[in-house]
Amino acid sequence: MALIEAKRLTKRFGDFTAVDGIDVEVSQGEAFGFLGPNGAGKSSTMRMIGCVSPLSEGTLRILDMDAASDGPAIRARLGVVPQEDTLDMELTVRDNMWIYGRYFGIPRSAVKERSERLLDFVQLTDRADSRVEALSGGMKRRLTIARSLISEPEILLLDEPTTGLDPQARHVVWERLFRLKQQGVTLVLTTHYMDEAEQLCDRLVVMDRGRIAAEGSPRALIEAHSTREVVELRFAVDEKVDLGPLQGLAERTEQLPDRVLLYVRDGDSAVAELSRRGIAPQSVLVRRSTLEDVFLHLTGRTLVD
């Protein structure tokens, strides 16, 4: 059974359409991602799923209830990590956990026990009595995640869970989310980092300008929309790049402002062919295809600019 089922989901702000009739299904225990650039409509979609934003059109069923009429009952079973931290700056770390539990009407003793356990889970036990203001960005993010878990939600909505974190903090968050997934929590997340999507998502949709451009597992998407390997060529800044000599070298060639991408099955033989043709870029890098390449192929634009 699908835990989340959206049909022709649409969000309009005035006459601007932020989400343009998308169909999405998320099933039990899945980690599902929305990947897309700024303004794609990811947050607008997440807010509708979180039942804090009325749909403009379409239907949205969550946990077998109707988002339009059963908002409070649905929200009781969701955990939400919004794009911007909305921690209570006037309270301490521990009090943030406590009051959030009370918002859900969870009995005091249970809130107490869970807060301690969750603060430990996100490694904030030693900061429990600090004011939230004094925390670093990564700590705040971890606290927001811990807070969202106080109600032991069946579905966890994470809007860009690691944006703005340093690599180490991101890995801590990823590792925690992975553990939650293993515990059977259904994860729905948005991101504009392809590595995050690849790390965490079983299945994802690529979103662009309010529409879904493609859907599948990260691997399937890469297989369907890109080649196995990519050769990245960088030329000197003032050099005028002539794509002529590259003809027939790759299945597909993309020219970006700062580099040229060759989509090939075998990177090393392509590099060998390059030198045979006497092409000598400033740097050559062979790498595997990522979702970034999928996105570039589908939309003609890069994901993070």
Added chain:
Amino acid sequence: MTVGQHVLVARILPRLPGARGSVGAVVTRDLMAARRNWIVPLSGFFEPLLYLLSLGIGLGSLIGKIPGPGGHLVGYREFVAPALLASSAMNGGIFESANVFFKMKFGKIYDTMLATPIEPIHIALGEILYALMRGVTYSVGFLGVMLALGLIESPWALLALPAAVLIGFGFGACGTAAATYFRTWQDMEWMTLAVLPMFLFSTTFYPLSTYDGWLQGVVRVTPLYQGVALLRELILGPVGLSAVGHAAYFVAMGAVGLALTGRRIKHLLLT
């Protein structure tokens, strides 16, 4: 009850247990936040008290007796005290609106609440209840002072506290509703602009008869006048049917403010 009312009650009652928890959580949050800055709220209490001491007792010693609600003569400080009690209830309710503005606009407190089972009307109720609690705290303190100074004359004065609660509710609800319309801190000035003249001219310091005919009408419709009149009747006597009218005024004011606050929160945050 009409059929419509029955339906309404049948729809609201089953939701009350959940609503009580939600409203309670909203109030709890405010109490937790207030633990840090408990000094500020006290100013609203001391202001009327200082007026009582300076004008009521100081200036009052120069002024003879003046007619109370029933036409009988009372001392000036007896006359002024109930009015200052009303304004302390008003202050408690209204001062909270600045906090509501902050919580909504900068603290994102309500966004957080709305991601949980809490609904806009629960937030409205909780915030107004909290504003009201502050108003009641001021009123209790002020009543205590009045009692100590021997300024209470009628046994009806027992009703002064519930009446102050009602006044706090009316002002708290409307102040909170008004706060949802503020865009910048400067907009708070409008609140001050409404409160200060009301405090000075709502028969706080002299009887209604001081005004000319049409001005009396204007003063009569202001909420603080209604509160002053209600408390003066209860504390100085005699109590007439008019007290019921004044009370109804605040019930209506509170109901309108509550409904408006709920609608505004929904409109502004559930976009």
